[in-house]
Amino acid sequence: MALTQLDQALQTEIDRLKEEGRAKPPERIITGYHPPAEGRGPRYSLLGQEQLFLRMNSNSYLSLSNHPELIAAADAATHACGVGPGAVRFIDGTFSYHVALEERIARFVGKEAAKIFNSAYTSNCGLALAVGNPKTHWIGDQLNHNSIIRAMRIAGVPSANKGIYAHNDMAGLKRCLDAVGENIDRVVVIFDGIFSMRGDYAPIDQIMAITDRYTEKFKDGVITVVDDSHGIGAYGATGRGTAEYAGRTPDIVIGTFGKAFGVNGGFIAASKTVIEAVRQKADTYIYTNPLSVADCAAATKAVDICDSGEGAKLLENLRLRTRQFREGLTGLGLESIPGPHPVVPLLVRDTAKTHALVKHLFAHGVLVVGLTFPVVPKGDETIRFQVNAAHTAQDIDLVLDILRGTI
Ligand SMILES: Cc1ncc(COP(=O)(O)O)c(C=O)c1O
Incomplete structure (x- = not known):
């Protein structure tokens, strides 16, 4: 009972965040890791979803968590x-x-x-x-x-x-x-x-x-x-x-x-x-x-x-896959910010299109994060892709195929 008034006050704040488009959506729940197989990199299962997902939104650039x-x-x-x-x-x-x-x-x-x-x-x-x-x-x-x-x-x-x-x-x-x-x-x-x-x-x-x-x-x-x-x-x-x-x-x-x-x-x-x-x-x-x-x-x-020979190979694959993805985006006529880092932003420059594209990628089994105002300035709406060393050439092609013709 002691929390009734506080709950009301906090609910008002949460509702305001939702109205302003600043509230975080409910969190998806990862239930399993599926190791690389048949030319593809790791996949993840999510609670309530039949299909497996390719993560393009993980900071785990060397993909060592399951090593x-x-x-x-x-x-x-x-x-x-x-x-x-x-x-x-x-x-x-x-x-x-x-x-x-x-x-x-x-x-x-x-x-x-x-x-x-x-x-x-x-x-x-x-x-x-x-x-x-x-x-x-x-x-x-x-x-x-x-x-x-x-x-x-x-x-x-x-x-x-x-x-x-x-x-x-x-x-x-x-x-x-x-x-x-x-x-x-x-x-x-x-x-x-x-x-x-x-x-x-x-x-x-x-x-x-x-x-x-x-x-x-x-x-x-x-x-x-x-x-x-x-x-x-x-x-x-x-x-x-x-x-x-x-x-x-x-x-x-x-x-x-x-x-x-x-x-x-x-x-x-x-x-x-x-x-x-x-x-x-x-x-x-x-x-x-x-x-x-x-x-x-x-x-x-x-x-x-x-710091080992294995690390050098992982870094090399990370660089190759990052380059493949960046060049692929450019080839599709899409806009990014140049540079060799595996954070590869796709500048969509429109809130509704960003949300729609994130949904489209999800429907096709790819996890990404969409960044819209106020996280980024209006007009800079972006989808952030993150490449990692376990992604394969096939994974990157798959994502580029899904993006083809969308914007
Ligand atoms: C520059 C910078 N510092 C700190 C952090 C937070 O890292 P950690 O999860 O270890 O707190 C992040 C991650 O989002 C970051 O980008």
Whole structure:
């Protein structure tokens, strides 16, 4: 009974979201994974649906979630240490599997040290709490992920200590740096590596060429941070992400194990001192149980695979299938945003057509996500396709066939 009034108030808010077209539809429920067979990649069964589905909306770019070695690693770790940590990290919740994953990911991204979190989302929040102080000014790309924007709010960054530049606008970044107040000790420039709605990337080399010129101006310098959640494991010659692609690595790298690596969890990688500050000051690290040892063992194995001959082959197939799909879209006269990342947006530029096309693809057994206003500006309505390393040439042809003649 105590919730009756609150329920009413919240229902009004939910109804408003529906009226404004901002409510999320009911969630589909995946009930099974069907391994690759007969020239086709994996398929998924959904509750209440007869047919099997091809996923073109998964972040699992290397398609490792069902890899037997990841499953075996998770299994062995669980048998060795159990399913849960029993406490937060500093109260004897640290297991050898946590430390092994931290060392592995630090080595992979070329940093001295790393701390793992339950997600990249909580990593961003932890970073803002750990490196921010009242004399810190934050500058970010206008299209930064929600977790970076929320991190600023959680860390209580006042609007006077924030600057936002238009998407990938280097002149705008310079203006933000020029506008930083005299009383500021440190400036943090933070940006997504890959912008997940568009599949384009931050020009890290250009960003750092600019920040280099300002760093002496501030007592603690200008620190660059990339959240490369969609890049690590999926982008760059060896999967080291946007930094590898752009030829320069920011001071701090944030990422996730929940996309290309196919598991779960996030990380911050940086110098030993920054990571010790994270351990001491990041509430989203300190006051919450860590990942299970199963997650850690599977994620460590995923990084190992990415960094091996097998990973090189997976990345090569990912690149080939991505190119096949992009070229196929162009061949059909459809509009996309160019670039080599496996996020391939199809610009439909119309809300009703976007919804209809998502429905059409679903009816033909393909899962995609449609992005309409207010998620994207009016006129930029898009269907986001995501290619992964388990897709076959046949899968890509199938999707292109379904799209043929639709717009
Ligand atoms: C840039 C960026 N950061 C963070 C996240 C969240 O990742 P996680 O699921 O590990 O919290 C995403 C995923 O949507 C993302 O695109």
